[in-house]
Amino acid sequence: MHFHNRPQCYGGNTMRAMQIVEFGKPLQLNTYADPAPSGSEVIVRILSSGVCHSDLHLWEGFFDLGGGQKLEVTNRGMTLPHTLGHEIAGEVVAVGPDAKDVRVGQRFVVFPWIGCGQCAACQAGDELLCAAPRTLGTRRDGGYATHVVVPHPKYLVDHGNTPIELACTYACSGLTAYSAIRKTETVKNRKRLLLVGAGGVGMAGLEVAKAIFDGEIIVADIDDKKLQTAKEHGAHDVVNTRAEGALARLQQQTGGGVCSAVDFVGAAASFRFGFDALRRGGKIVIVGLFGGDAPFAPIAMPFKMAAIEGSYVGDLPEFHELMALVRAGKIGPMPYATRPLEAANDVLEELRGGKVVGRVVLRP
Ligand SMILES: [Zn+2]
Ligand SMILES: [Zn+2]
Numbered sequence: 001m002h003f004h005n006r007p008q009c010y011g012g013n014t015m016r017a018m019q020i021v022e023f024g025k026p027l028q029l030n031t032y033a034d035p036a037p038s039g040s041e042v043i044v045r046i047l048s049s050g051v052c053h054s055d056l057h058l059w060e061g062f063f064d065l066g067g068g069q070k071l072e073v074t075n076r077g078m079t080l081p082h083t084l085g086h087e088i089a090g091e092v093v094a095v096g097p098d099a100k101d102v103r104v105g106q107r108f109v110v111f112p113w114i115g116c117g118q119c120a121a122c123q124a125g126d127e128l129l130c131a132a133p134r135t136l137g138t139r140r141d142g143g144y145a146t147h148v149v150v151p152h153p154k155y156l157v158d159h160g161n162t163p164i165e166l167a168c169t170y171a172c173s174g175l176t177a178y179s180a181i182r183k184t185e186t187v188k189n190r191k192r193l194l195l196v197g198a199g200g201v202g203m204a205g206l207e208v209a210k211a212i213f214d215g216e217i218i219v220a221d222i223d224d225k226k227l228q229t230a231k232e233h234g235a236h237d238v239v240n241t242r243a244e245g246a247l248a249r250l251q252q253q254t255g256g257g258v259c260s261a262v263d264f265v266g267a268a269a270s271f272r273f274g275f276d277a278l279r280r281g282g283k284i285v286i287v288g289l290f291g292g293d294a295p296f297a298p299i300a301m302p303f304k305m306a307a308i309e310g311s312y313v314g315d316l317p318e319f320h321e322l323m324a325l326v327r328a329g330k331i332g333p334m335p336y337a338t339r340p341l342e343a344a345n346d347v348l349e350e351l352r353g354g355k356v357v358g359r360v361v362l363r364p
Contacts, residue, residue: 016364017145018344019081023061023073026345027144030081037096040152044110048168048338049143049362050087051347053199054289058084058138059348066268066293077132077139084344085143085362086112086136089159089168099153108156109167109323110148112136113313117151128315143168144344146364157319160327165338165361169204170326172313173334173359177205177262178322179314180287181213184260186307187283192216192254196241196274197264197288198226200359203233203334205262208322210234211330218250218258220273229335229357241273250277257282268294275306283307338363 015034018027037043057063058078062070088110095102114134115127122130134151136142141149150156159167184193193213195205198221209217219230220239227238237253239246251257257279263270266288274284275296283306300306314322325331335358339347347360 015145015147016341017083017141018341019083019144020059021081023080024059027059027084027348028081029342035147035149037094037099037149039096040098040100041096042092042099042102042150042153042156043094044088044090044108044148044150044156045093046088046090046143046146046148046364047107048089048165049085049145049341049364050169050172050200050336051085051344051351051360051362052087052172053201053351054172055084055137056348056352057289057291058082063289064291066291073138083141083143083145084137085145086138087168087171087173087359087361088112088136088143088148089164089171090148092156093147095153102153102156106156107159107164109159109171110136110143110150111155111157111316111319112142112171113315114140114151114155125317126315128312144341144362146341155316157323158327159323162326165363166333166336167326168361169200169334169336169359170322171319173201173204174208174326174331175314175319175322176201176287176311177208177264178212179318180262180264180285180311181205181209182318183285183309183311184213184262184283187260187281190215190259192218192258192260194218194220194250194258194261194274194277195235195264196220196261196270198223198230199264200334200356201287202264203230203358205264206230206233206235207332207334210332211325215259218254220246220277223354226357233332233334241269247273247276254279256280260284262287264288266290268292275300275308278304278306281305283309285309285311287311334358336361340364
């Protein structure tokens with residue numbers, strides 16, 4: 001359900017949203033009647049909203065599948081105008097008659113990866129496998145706004161004493177990193193983990209890896225400034241993948257390669273570097289959505305006995321696990337900066353230019 005279809009309101013016409021009205025064009029500031037909840041819905045007044053790299057693709061209207069092929073976001077259920085933003089935290093301001101165990105005034109981070117609730121996958125608890133999800137910020141209106149409609153209180157998760165500006169980032173960058181790194185646990189005898197890409201999700205990955213991986217963490221990127229930040233945040237070693245002989249040096253230093261890698265970029269070069277850096281029996285998990293295609297020799301798989309796995313965000317049980325670690329103070333803060341909601345266009349441009357270190361969080 002979209003805000004502009006909602007005739008009721010409980011507190012006036014104070015809702016503001018920075019919306020896509022045309023793909024690739026500047027977001028437009030629109031005002032609406034404050035949304036009113038029905039059924040099990042909860043209305044959250046947004047206090048922080050992270051700007052994710054995938055928002056760039058959604059804003060442009062497509063994902064790059066390589067070879068000139070595009071995945072149009074309108075084929076993935078987005079209609080315009082649309083409010084981006086899937087890293088949302090805020091305060092409950094209204095609850096529907098069937099929304100239990102939640103009170104006005106409570107603050108939460110919102111789990112945005114919400115399924116239809118009806119299909120076989122959703123019934124089995126695999127909301128991420130749902131073919132018709134209700135994801136906030138990609139299918140339903142999301143966080144570049146003052147208010148968001150959450151379909152059920154079970155998607156609201158306690159963030160403890162974590163500052164609200166940081167709390168929102170766990171809903172995508174933190175969760176995506178957590179789920180991907182957990183998938184590397186199938187590799188036996190893990191001693192070294194390579195994180196390719198030190199952007200927002202990669203930096204969250206570094207913090208998560210420090211908490212749940214007891215080994216050496218190596219961070220690779222093409223930007224020395226980002227590598228420096230990674231080093232300051234506890235990476236044991238960093239690699240500029242564009243440096244002459246970077247791969248050979250890494251293979252030598254690690255005695256034949258790393259046990260596992262996570263590709264936070266999802267481009268041809270990042271995948272190639274991560275895969276080639278694996279030792280025998282290693283695994284690379286791909287999470288980045290940068291796009292493009294990568295030439296690949298299938299016989300590399302048997303020769304290396306390697307595994308390639310895809311990971312997309314994370315599920316609600318994983319989010320609870322992650323937030324328990326966050327509340328226990330086990331996950332260090334990733335670098336972030338805050339900006340007003342109305343600066344969303346500037347932030348997207350800065351992100352496209354590769355100028356953002358860590359996360360930029362909008363504060364409506
Ligand atoms: Zn994201
Ligand atoms: Zn479903």
